[in-house]
Amino acid sequence: MNQYMVCIYIESIDVKVNKDSLDLIAISNKFKRxxxxxxxxxxxxxxxxQESLCELVGDLELDEIHVEHNENIFFYDEEIYTDMLYGFxxxxxxxxxxxxxxxxSxxxxxxxxxxxxxxxxxxCVDFWIKDNKVYTMRPIYNGTMFADICTKENQCMVCTVRKNLFEYKRETDIEPLIKVGKQSGIHQLEQIITDIVDVRNDEKKHNKIMIGIGNGIGNIDNVNKVLHIAQTLFADVGGTRMVIENxxxxxxxxxxxxxxILKDYDLYIALGISGAYQHVCGVLxxxxxxxxxxxxxxxxxxxxxxGIVGEVEDALNVLERVFRSEKESIKESSYGCKFDD
Incomplete structure (x- = not known):
């Protein structure tokens, strides 16, 4: 049997490539890996x-890149595009x-x-293979539920992908997962968070932070504590569907x-969030x-x-201490100049 292939339709207009198409490479890399x-x-x-686009897409992380061209093609002439895609x-x-x-697309x-x-x-929001069948997941009922859809064995599936869920060449300069046990102590937890701040904020610029609250936060008093900390840190606060329904x-x-769907955030802190896929899609x-x-x-x-395994309340105290220190250092570096009389 020939090696299976996943094809990304890279949408272009003139010599520009649609960024959402490039983000789909993250999915193709998953299938390869x-x-x-x-x-x-x-x-x-x-x-x-043709020549300009070949140079533009030539370095993409794909095994093959095909640039099909036609002198009569225009961006909104879907019939010619369809003919060429079908031929491919x-x-x-x-x-x-x-x-x-x-x-x-x-x-x-x-x-x-x-x-x-x-x-x-x-x-679609997710893809996988099982028993030589392509599976995909898509939201239904206004995003409150998900449906798994699959093909017959060895049969092709065509999918469009929801925007802003995947990102091509996501940064990987931090170790993927560290679990801090409940007995490891507050000091170790604080050091991990401080290290992340240092990596993401070498020049001590303002980090854009979102604190996410899940049902594991426990009660409204802890929610109010998060809101107070967020105000101190100039952070935004969001929540899962269960928190909203409460x-x-x-x-x-x-x-x-x-x-x-969160974009342009330097840091997302998930407090007591289980990781339901409809929430995860908003923070990737x-x-x-x-x-x-x-x-x-x-x-x-x-x-x-x-990943930090521990009490949310302990983590809140650490976050408040670390980021308050960071804000003070930013303030001092920006406004702490002294002038001689």
């Missing part, structure tokens, strides 16, 4: 842009074709799937598929994720740079 798939990128463009499929027979969640992939008589699923935070603070693009939970088998640890 976990299942041994060959990874491939497909760019379709006007002939006059007939020649290479990928098991999975992925595209971004844009009008153009959804239109072209829908036309292609109809012509090839293969299944298509939109707005009326501990307003609906506008919900993080996840049915709430906010944060630069650093720290999860704090009493359950050492907490699912949130799978997606965290650092």
């Amino acid at each position: 976990e299942y041994g798939f060959k990874t491939c990128g497909l760019v379709i463009c006007n002939t006059k842009y 499929y007939e020649e290479h027979k990928p098991l999975l074709v992925l595209g971004g969640n844009t009008v153009h 959804k239109t072209v992939l829908a036309r292609f799937s109809y012509r090839a008589m293969i299944g298509m699923c939109a707005d 009326s501990w935070l307003p609906k506008s603070s919900q993080i996840g598929l049915s709430g906010k 693009k944060c630069k650093t994720i720290i999860a704090i939970n009493l359950d050492e088998n907490c699912e949130m640890f799978r997606y965290s740079d650092v």
